[in-house]
Every structure is written in structure tokens, then in C-alpha cells.
Amino acid sequence: MADLDQLMGELNPAQLKAVQHPPHIPLQILAGPGSGKTKVLTMRIAYLTTYCHLPPWSICAVTFTNKAANEMRDRLFKLLGKDRTAQIKMGTFHALCAMFLRRFAKFVGLDGNFTVCDADESKKIITKLLKQYKDELVEKNVTLTENGALGFISKVKAKGWTADDARRHVEETNALPAQKRKSRNMGKFDPWEGELGRILATIYKDYEKSLREANSLDFDDLLMFGVKLFKSHAKASKWCRHVLVDEFQDTNTMQYELMVYIARACQCVTIVGDPDQSIYGWRSAEIENLAKMQNDFPTTQQLYLEQNYRSTGSILALSMAIVSQDKGRIQKTLHASHPQGHPPVLRVFPIEHVEAAFIAAEIKRLVAYSGGMLNWGDFVVLLRFNSHSRGIESALQKEGIPNRVLAGHKFFERMEVKDLLAYLQLVDNPHFVPAFLRVVNVPSRTVGEKTVSEITTRAQQLKISPLQVVERIVDGKIPDIKPPVKKKLASFVHTIRILRKYANDGVAPSKLINALVDSIHYKEHLAKTQPDADSRWDNVQELINFASEVEQSGPEEVVRRMFEADEALHEKDAEGTDGEESQEEWEDDLNDFDGDQSRGIAPGDTPLRLFLQASMLSTDTETGEEEKSKEKVTIATCHAAKGLEWPVVIIPAVQSGVFPSSRAEDVEEERRLLYVACTRAKGLLYLTHTTSRMMAGEFVPAYISEFISALHHDKKTKELFTETLPPLPPQDRKIIATVIGRPLPADEEVARRVSEYEKTSRHPAWGEHAPFLNPAMGDCGPEWQRQQFPSAPYKGFLQQKPAEISGHQQSLAQPISGPASFSSSSTLLTATQRAGVVRTAAPQASSSRQVMHRASSSASQQPKAGPSAVGIAFGKPTSLGTAVARQPTQVANARTATHSQSRHQTVPSMRQSSAGSSKEEPIDIDALPSVPVPTRVKPLTTKPVTAVSDRPSASHRDTSFAAPRLAPTQAASTNLRLPPSPAPPLTYCTPPSPKRSLPSSASGSSTTGSSSAIAASAAPAAAIPPTGVKRRLGMGRTVTGYTNKKFKPVAPGAS
DNA sequence: TTTATCGCCGTTTTT
């Protein structure tokens, strides 16, 4: 056990003050990122038990995620030992509520074996209900989607409204004159009024009814019923002496009320939070809870933790600059403990592919240039959307970089997993209709929709569950249905009954799954119905593993330990102080509990039930196998990254529409999200974006995030970034070593790694392995090259929405004349955008598909050198028949040539002059920009575009695309002697699929030119195809693609 | 009842 005194001695004064704050004075700790808040929170718990002599079981510690709970538990193990830690009531609000509700279910009118209903199932219920009102909705001209309805209902549930409350609200609102309504809403849209409100209220009511009948609670219900329990039964929180809440800024109204009611007796509360990191407003988090708490606990005191121990100074400076743009925020500072370090890197790319390839390559380079100090596990790619992960994943795969995706519930959302869980849910809770509906016909028992609805109707008539109906039919107790269901469903009932028996006998969940899988021949079923049955079967195995893990962690024991001391408390407290429920009733319940406890299991805490609950309430990334993930690059959403840190953080797609998300309703929250993402970085931070993005199968222009571009309007903030990739000279290596707390590798080791790297790898950004030369990337290079692109001054990452550049819209929209030139891939796209041409039609495509002129139709009238001028054809799959294979030998030659030249060039070489843009040459090696000199922080010109026809100036080109590979001059500064690079192995370029053919001479040049790419299907065998990919999740589960439902047939032609 | 095809739709974030 660690020495608490000693550890407390290591705290800074503010931290120490927070830890030692008197327990009875409510405390708000406002702690910036990296200020050691988890440390303080755990130490405070240790302090409360050790110095204030609060028994561990009297402490309630609430976290926002299970991961945070586990981490805290781990830390407390070390401080308090296993025994005492186990007694602390610790977990998420949801998990704690579930535990208490299982225990005291009957006090709030529930059964202890309720099933937690996940969002999917909720949605299905809503969908069904919504159908009933479809006609009415159409008639009243109201549009309401399932997601909409679910969202609206969830929002009010988070506020604590019951269905009746909602109904009342609607009635009241509708009774008001329209004028008044409007002013009350401050002009905002309120779904809970008018016809929509009325229908919503009805649906809410029905939804509640469905849930209750199914004996299940959704996530919001867990909180609502939790509040109900603690509010109406003060004794349920009798044990409590202190409540600690982590991530308080993310609590919603129900969670806040829970805290208040649990702390009702003791009034001792400690919360930790950071308004700047409030990123869950969309989930009804209420930042006002901070003020509310000061109100409800008038003696509340505040402490600030403003010392940042995580990030370098420059990372912190940028982060602060980002979040400070929010003028309404509470003023707060952060002091860096670490030196400045290399400034955050900001880079721009033409398309996501290139961006992703850059990221992969840069990771590789950093590992080498850090001399192995940085490993795969030290990198994270933080995304706004989960959906962005695929591109990054495959880019990493192509580079052979191990990676893992840290994504929410993915695993438990897999079709095969849900099927099996549904069976178990049904075994545990026969009333849980969603599970019944899911599996009556899995595997197919030829009971269709019609039969099922017959069953459910009858269930409603008899006021029993559908499962019971089926059981009775099979038992011959009630008559069969027309198509003889009795026979068809006998096996179903049989399976359920066997499992039920096993479960009652206390058979472990993992064994139950095994039995289940045997009983329904699930493997065969998968094989028959799923093309990727193998990996799905892997998932089944993984579910069994997960069950075993849960069993081993002994959840029954954990729960028992958490509650064991409470009974004594209640016995001692025989003279009831609150009259709400009779003493007898309470003690009856406790007696029930004691009875169960003699079997070692509390009511509602059967192994099966706990396993199911764990499946529903835990995200798969939280459990187990952390070791393995240490050697992998992490891909995660910004939300999922909260509370975590990495030596190197890379944030792609820092673009409008992504940061902030186009559908975000609170822009400030989006800004904070970016802030949270940036502050995860310890040593290096990268922000990248593209100038185009794929939407609905087409490229549309993309513009840098306003959060970033705004910083360029201010002289003070515009130098917070660099475009230079960190060359990691010794002093920088040292800084990183310090920041991430690792030994500095020897210079020799660095030199060795670097030379190794130089031998085997090329940074693909602008070397001979440029991603646009790589067939696997989509063969977009030569195509680009042959295009005639109007030139334009490079504006780099200052590229903005036309509308934002006042006075220049006109020029932006205008077609651009002047000599064609190929300056850089970025400029290329930019220029194209300016011309209003963003289109991906293959050259041979019919004219109707060719160009779409957004702003100016005259763009097409612009004389262009070749037919290819009308479209860009990168990465866009064409029909298989029309593409022609590019000739591998020529590609190889070109590559070698490029390479040998590039070695002698230390000057950036986007040198293809306008005159020399030699359209007819196969591949103009010189046209490929390569090996520019990394220059330190060259401030970018922010001059608005006036003369659009200007060609980029040399100085622009030099720095804008500073390549990662070190030029000799730079290399010297790192004290490394770089060996000459030998001819690169052709590892990047696998021969393209022979199936493809070139667009004859559509682009007017030789066959060396690429086809318009077939990004997906042309990927070499070594690369991972985009669908049907085996992915490893955090827990090491294999997951197949993204398909959750029926499989998608594999294209027969794809050999 | 199951399977194939078309066309429409949207395109956060998570307990």
C-alpha cells in the first residue's frame, strides 16, 4: 500500500488544499485539463477514509464513464488496498442506479429483474409506435422521425418529466396564445407544443407503457427511477457520508438530483469539473448545475487547479487560444509546467486519402526520428465522427501500423452478439418483448411478420408476454395459430427452458452462451446466412470471453461488498426518522435481502443479470486487454478521448462542417470539443484538414475550421502553429522525453532508426511514393498531373469559405485564366474549387456527368488545354469495364527516376513551370514536388486573393509543403548523418488489378496515365479491403466491417 | 415467407 502522507507531500498547494478540504464543506474543484484532477479525487477519497475516518462504504464516487471508474478503482487499490476499495460505492450514475434499483426495485414499482433497454431497442419500440400515428402525422402535416421522437423524449426524461408531465406541458402551452408561446420560447423551436407536442406526448406515454410491460428501463429511466427511489426513500441513502462526482460539467438534471438526494443526509459533496470541457450538452448536460449546486449547498467553496502537468507550452497556448474565443466562458487560466516544445502542426491536403496517408507516414517517421522513444501506442488520431475512422484505419493498415479503434458500443451492437444477448435477456426476463421479437425467428423457424403480430396481439388480449403465449401454445394450453406455430416454435421454447433451468442453477453466463449456441446451432446458422460467418463466429467467441471476464471479476462479490455494511446501519437505525414508508415494509425488504445474501447473492444480482447489465452499461473499450492496446495507434472520437492523454495527438478534418459539426446546435460546445481534443496531447499536436471532402459520393469543397482560421486574424495567435513537421533535433527529443516521462534514447539509436527508416520508408506526402502515385490510394497522381489546372496563389490553410472573405466572393467564383501549372496537390484543388469545379467524373464519362459549375458557368467556357480539364478524377471509382491497367514497369521506372532525382534536390520542386507543364509526357518526374526543406515556422501570408491569376510565389511553395524528410541542412542540425537513400523497394506500389483499363485516351495522353482510380476494389491484396474488414476492438474482439444486419453480397467480379 | 432490386435518405458525439 502506498504511503498516503508521502504522496500528499508531492501535491502542489492547490491540489493539497483540495484533498484536505474539510469534508463537511461542499467543494467545487474547477480543474483544467492535465491538472491532476483524478489524482486529487482519489487522494481525497483516501484522505476521507484515512484521516476523516469515513468508512469506505459510506463514500459514493460517481464517474462519467466506466473507464474512469475503473481507473479510480485501480488507483485506490494502491492507496487503500483491495479490501477497503471494494466497499466504496463507485461507478457511473447509470451503473449505481441500476444496482440500487435491483435492490430496492419494489419501492419504485419495478421488478428486480428488469432489463436495461439499449438505444437500438428503444428505437424499435418507437418505430412501431410511430407507425400508428403515421396517418395522423401526414394528415396534420407534421414530420417526425424515430430519431427525432426518441431524442425529444430523451431530452425531457433527462429533465425528469414523466409522460404525464409532458402531456400537461403540451396542454398548457397550447392553451397560451401564440404570441405568448413564442416569447416564452425565445423564438426557439419547441417540439412540445401544438400537434407535434400532442403526438409526442402520446408516443412518450405509449413508449413508457411498452417499457413497463416489457419490464425494462432505458438509460434515462435508470436515472429517473434512481431519483425516484432516493427522493422518496431517504433510507436508501442512509449509508452515505460523502458524495464525490467527477466530470461534473457533464451531469444532466437527473444526475444532479441524484447527487443531491444521495447526499441528502450528509450534505457533504465534492465535485470536480471544468466548464471548458463541457461537451455533452447534446446529452442534456447542464453546465448550470455548477451554479445550482452553489445555490443548493450555500456553503460551497471553490478551488481552482490551474497548473498543467500534461502538455508542452505551445500545445497549451494553442488550446487556450482556441477555447478563449468563447467570450461567455468563465475566465480561467492554465500554467504550463513544461517547456514550449515544437509548435502544433497545421497542414492541409487535397483529399482525405492523402490526409490519411500523411498521418500514417508521419507516425512512422516520428517513431524513427524519436529513436523509438515514441511507439505506436503513443499516438492517437482523434476524430469528430466515428465514421471517419475507416479512412484512417486503412491508411494505417497500408503502412503496416498496428491500430485499434476505440469506439463506443460497437461490439455489443453487432448482430450476432445482440442475437445471443437477446436470448439471455429473454431467459432472465420473459417480459422483455424486444428480445422476443428479435429472436423468435433466429435462426429461421419460418415464423414471419404475420405470425408474430398474431402472437403479440394474443399476448395483449391475455395480458401476458408474447413468450408466454408461445410457451402455452407449445404446451397445448391455448390453441395454435393457423400456420401451425406449435411445431415451429417447439425448439424455441425448448431452448429457452433449458437455459432458464441452467440459469436458475447458477450456471455461469459463458456456459449459458455455449449451451445456447449449441442448442440453436448458431454457428451453422451464421455459416448459412452470413458470408463473413467466420469473423462473426469470432465475435461469438469473444462474447464468451467477455462473459468469462465478467465472471472472473466476480460481480456478485463486488456488489455484495459494496452493500454489505448497509444492513447493519439499517438495523441500528430502527427508530425511523422518515415516515414516507412504513418501517415494516423497509425491513421486510431488507429481510428479503438478507435471505438472499445468505446464498451470497443479493436479489437481482444473479450472475446472468449482472453479465447482461455489464453488457448494456459498459462500453467494450473499457474492459480488459489494455496491455495489447499499448502497442497500437489509437483511433478514437474526441468525445471518447476525454480524460485520456497521449504523447502525440493528431486531429484530422479540422474543417467547417466537422469542427463544428454541421448539425451541431451549440457551436461553442464544438469549440470546447476541439479544445478537449487538443489538450489530450502531451508532446506533439497535429491538426490537419483537406480542401475537399467526399459527400454523397461527390467531392465538395471544404474549408478550414473557423475555430482555427479565426486565430489567423490576430497577429498574436497566428504564430501558434507551424506547417513544419517536427525534425526532432536533440533538444526537442529531450523535451518530449521529459514531457512524457521517458528516458532519452541515445543519439546513436536515433541515427540508427533514422537510417533504417530512410532505407525502407518514404514519406508519401511528396516523395516518389506520393499517395497519388500509389494505385492503392486511387491512382490519382498522373491524372492530376495531366489536368490543366488554373493556378492560384497558395493560401494554404487560410482557405476559407468564399462567403467569409468579404469582397472577394466575386473573384473566387470567377473562372481562372492564365497559364496552367501544377504547383502542389493542394493548390490544385484549391484552384479547382475557385473555378467552381469540384467533380469527380471520370474523363470518359458522358458530358452530363462531367462538370458541375457551382458559381460560374463560364468556367467551362474557359479554354483549356485538354479534355481532361473538365474534371478531376482522383480516387473516384469508375465502372470496371472502362479502366485500363497502368503498366507496372513504367510506373516502377518513373518511381526510381523520381527517387534518384529527388535525392539531389534539396530545394522544393514544385517547379513545373507553366511553360513546362508538358501535357504529353508520360510522367513528368519533376512535376512531383519532393523533399522541400523543412523550415521553421514561416508565418503565412494572409493577404486576400486579389489577383487570382497570380502564380504562387516561390517562397510560398517552399514552406507550404515542407516535406517531412530532412534535407541535409536540417539533418545536420540534428547531428545525424543520413545515409544516402537507396532505391526504394516497391512496397508501396503493388501492380494494379488487371481488371482495370484506362480511359482510352480520354485525357489525351499516354497509357502511363492512371485510370481514374478504383480506390477500394483496386487495393492490392496486401491492403485491407474496406468492407468485411476484420478489425480488432479495444478488447481484442474481431468485428466485421460495419454491417450490423444482413450481409452485403461480395461483388462476384472482385477476384 | 423469403429474396432481389430500387430508390430514398441521411450523413455526431454516448451512458
Add this chain to the structure above:
DNA sequence: CGGCGATAAA
């Protein structure tokens, strides 16, 4: 583009 529902056909 890809996922999904609705419709049509086997």
C-alpha cells in the same frame, strides 16, 4: 457512397 426501407417477384 452506403445503409435502409419499401416494393416487386420467386
